[in-house]
Amino acid sequence: MDFKDYYKTLGVAKTATEKEIKTAYRKLARENHPDVHSGDKGAEKRFQEINEAYEVLSDSDNRKKYDQLGSQWRNAGARRGPGPGGGAGVEFDFSDLFGGAGGQQEAAGGFSSFFERFFGGAGRQQARGGPQQSQSQPEQPASVDVEVSLAEAYSGTTRQLEIASPQVCPQCRGAGVMGNGICPVCRGAGRQQGTRRLEVRIPPGVTQGSKVKAQGVTMVINIKPDPDYEIKGRDVIRKTVVDLYGAVLGTEVSFRTPSGKEVSLKVPAESQNGRSFRLSGHGLPAAAGKPAGDLYVKLEVSLPTKLTAREKELFEELARLR
Template identity: 40%
Template sequence: MDYKDYYKALGVEKTATAEQIKKAYRKLARQHHPDVNPNDKSAEQKFKDINEAHEVLSDPEKRKKYDQFGADWQRYQQQPSGAGRGGQPGGGFDWSQYTQGGGGFGQGGQFGEGEDFSDFFSSLFGGMGGGGRRAGGGGTRPGAGADYQAELELSLEEAYHGGPRTITVNGKNLRLNIQPGVADGQTIRLRDQGGPGRNGGPNGSLLITFRITPDARYVRTGDDLTQDVPVSIYKALLGGEQTVETLSGPVKIKLKPETQNGTRLRLRGKGFPVYKHPGQFGDLYLRLTLTLPQHLTPQEKELIQQLAALRPED
């Protein structure tokens, strides 16, 4: 059984942080995903290798065990050929600590067709049991399937309203009912929609991460929204009503006379829905920006000059 370099599979250094590993995995998973490379066996194998590497390096306990194994493997490889290096690792190392049940180093059967993890992973993390087969000859141990990861892009309005969406993963169409108020970067888990279980084990999960596209009208902060509202200089000076478009529909606001540029108004409950709390909403903050008239007529200029004369600058 050959040693697998999971760091090399993801293209990261051994000192990589959890965030760097996650970023590298996402990039490679998108590049080699079977949906992007249909009928490409090499891409399919690469995708499996990437998932296996991420399964180990994203788990602190698995990564710690893998790093320790890698150090011992390197020491073993550096031994002279007469120091117990034959067909199986030796040379005084206790390899049984890396196999389930201590039954030897990667001995015994292979995974069947379509399995997600390699013999190397199985020997290290228990998919094959001690020696690969049980004493009763009942085959390899059951194991959970791999978790799949996918991203779903939503507009701000789609995230606001929620509702049904369809996502395709590994050629399979899945219908989702998105709860209103999902956030950018939020991940949900769909159990039993990941890789197939091994030898009767449970299927893995599908982890879907939401990506909310920026909206030109609103800035979202948690469950609150901020919106710029243009107001004519005349309405700002004299006061009046202003219609504001919100994600829940138009709302009329009253402006006081002599409203200043940059004034902020708060509309309670007109922000974003609170995730999984029906009926609860954040607030909408309006930032009033005064607009100046353009292409003035001679008469308008004359009137403005008269107004300026009545209020000379200090």
């Protein structure tokens, strides 16, 4: 296994900027692209070397790791961890040092055994996205707004999401170039926008603005306005209508909470219009270490209309008594 001088492969200085590395890579990839030199094994190998160097140097984590390796790379490969008095104090992720191909020969798939040893993790997956495989590697965690009904916030629900996700361009395999020009499919980016579909679960007890993380996606919850309910945090407020006689003499009303649960409420005699009743724990359910909210029921008294002559007489009598 030989040390690979990736800077030399791309012909850039160790201090090269991301942009300089990209420019150098583009130029070399164009010059050595297999489509230009079909059947030329030397060009194919150079193309692979260029890709490998770019795979490492274009990724800031990999580049940092590679720069730290430097001339210590042999020692790094020989130790299983930063042992006592750990030498130059160089630290690596040793977990993937011994997990790869490990052989002295060039590894399969066009990457050197040096690459496989030190960078054979996530980088390899990305690099091997061939035309038939559609590898998707989100560059940053996606965030999507998800609207749920109040009932769904109570009971939990699932959603099918389509997340924009950059993928290796299937046309140029990430090189950004085809023949002597820029790849027409990705316009030189080497990546193109794809989508990945996932089904995600939203647990019971989300509130307005809740963030739910699932499968690398953050969902920001928006609870759809409900004509029958007002939502304040985990507390839920609704109205219930009783007639004059129920409000005056007392009654019992029953209704379903947004979770579908049937509850009944005793309205005491002489309850005023607008009086509020608290049903403890019947708001949005407990979640994320927060207790369940309460359900507030606000009384709305409806007055009788279209009184008969007899009714009117009785109301007049009531009024006189007062």
